[in-house]
Amino acid sequence: MNMIKLITLKAFRLNLVLNNYLKAFVLLFVFCAYSPISHAQTKSDSIKKHKEKFSFKMLKDTLDGNLDMSYVLMHNNGFIPVPQIVTESALGGIGLVMAPVFIKPNKHQVEGEHVAPNITAAFAGYTANKTWGFGGFRKASLPKYHLKYTVGAMYANINMEFYRDIPVVGNKEFDFNFRVAGGFVSVLREIANTDLYMGLQYYYGHVDVTPQFQNVEIADFFKEKDFSSNIGSLGLALEFDKRDNVFTPDKGWYISSQYQVNANWTGSDYDFQNFNLEILKYFQVTPKWVSGLRFQSQLQFGDAPFYLEPSVVMRGVPMAKYQGDEVYVLAMEQRYDFLYRWSAIGFGGLAKAPTKRVSFDDAELVYSYGGGFRYLIARMFKLRTGVDVAWSNNGDFGWYIVFGCAWNNFN
Template identity: 55%
Template sequence: MLIELTPPRFMFFIKRVVLLSLVLAASFSSYSQRVDKKSALRDSLDHKLDASDFLMTANGFIPLPQFITEPSLGSFGLAFSPIFIHPNKYQEKGRYVPPNITVAFVAYTANQSWMLGAMRIASLPKYGLKYRIGAGYGSVNMDFYRNVGGLGDKKFSFNFRSIPIFGSLTKEIGKTNIYAGIEYFYMDTDLSPEFGFTSLPDFVSEKSLKSHVSSPGVLVEYDMRDNSFTPNKGTMLSSNFRINAAWTGSDFEFRNLDFKALQYFQTTPSLVSGFRFESQLQYGKAPFYLNPGVNLRGVPMARYQGQSVYLLETEQRYDFTMRWSGVFFTGMAKAIPKETSFSDATLVYNYGTGFRYLIARKFGLRMGVDVAASNDDFGYYIVFGSAWNNRG
């Protein structure tokens, strides 16, 4: 059951939750300093602050307060996510079995957007199955940009009241680490323009103001990374194809074909080189807010959209010690609008740096902070695991 919260009530709720997260984080740190080396918050290997045993034996969770720096959401906000991570009960010798993850979140931003939701990512290795399921609800105020005549890019603000629901189920083919299966995405959206035009701009249809998107699809994944949080080496390939049509229950007729490739090389014991390639192709007429967009750190959400997107990024991580690392990343992308050639589309780039701390050694989980710049924008991010997991 989803309970709608008005913005004032939600603000009170988020303040309480963020305060709780800070108390938990402070308690986490102070407690770890008071107890002996056998504490669940100390690593038995180097006796440093570590959440591995806390997560594995105490049914604990990582309290993750996070700043929201997305410019299209007001440039500042707060989110809180208790993240529960548990090793899978079924383990296979010589094979990496990812842990099960359950996460909830609440968020509020400076432009009065608010969101809440939950997700579970888990597997049943004995049967060769993986599944993901999630749902949310929110009132989101977001800015979109379009080129208007000879005036250049102009900002259009909207309020979205949406209920998104997502689920997927895949089955391993033999012992190949190739998983194939089905997925489904549903979103009910009530859209309100928040700008002073007397008529809707060309890219907004009347139908998109109150609509349903219902997208069944198929997906194939190949994952040979050495861990699913902060990989040191390995390959991950993923592709999916989704359909929206009247027979699926959608108000729109369009299709999406997405592909993602991640490659990690540990060239020395201290240096990890990562590479990311993504392409998104869309066919048909989708609501503007579901057009493919450039997804890079430092680039505002929905700033660059098109019928197709191509993206390439690299991240280099250097481990100064077992616990502390520095990262540098840079990338480029193009979002190609309909009837625009690849060469004419805007080249979007980003670059930035950050640091990581190995917060859960037994899971290979690192956390840290990144700062990033792009063509005309800047952002900073709290990173849990890999930034490519969060944004890809």
């Protein structure tokens, strides 16, 4: 049944206004991004493939006639051009990252189960403080062999601020330039049809660091070998994913844990270990109200470079502002689908980052809160996108273009 017929005239008018606004935003990128699209072979045309040039009609859902990217994504050249406005104060306060994201349904479907689609993306970005970078990744699964894998690579020139408490001076900013080249690979295998995956992951990168301030000796956290070093991290990973959707879940669990070793034999110039745990829980309070809970802990042991110390990651919190040997985050997100395509978002969280010198009880309590909206941009994939605004301690503020669930960016 056409869903538009199920809502009132007033709601229909609101939906039309909001939908036209989003069309203007998305079609600007689609117009430049899409080449001619090949239609899939049909039963009536089993010998010759039918090809058709791109038309904006392809962006209308056959269910309700609204803007939808499902049809385009289901075909060979379909992708979503995701613009990410960088509002991170540690990176200059403003910037733009463009990321074409290709999403394909997995060829090997399992009846009665949600099989995550394969995702391939590239990115390139630039910010106001002359930070720039480019790279790409692929995240896919082979259900026939009970395997998941992720591969990626990047190069970046990053100008970034770090914060430290200096005796007498107090909290001080330190500017650094980083030139980073690295790659990542992860391969996980399912254990006896339990939805629990186990495997190995490895990251290797070369990092050149240049302080952008005088009196380097005041930064006692900066060591001589930090000027130029290699990071080689080998990890054991566990993953349990029972979400009903990998992009914008309505219900289910996601549990991820890694133990990572950095040592001479792994190709690293440093000797340290990390243990990370992330737990996400989604449930429907009502058919239109989805509640999400997030717990994260990061523990670090050994002698890591300052830029790899665990830090609090929440919307509204400046990157790397709150670092510690341990990090604990507890957050929630509420989504209410007030129209078929449109949703309102509210979220908040608390975190602490204790160090060897500052206990958990004495560590500063970091808080974050905010809200936003979502639009169901690809119905067949249950993919929602939108904008969030957030605030945290000392009036820090950020706003974000969100693709799927914001928490996906954190893991």
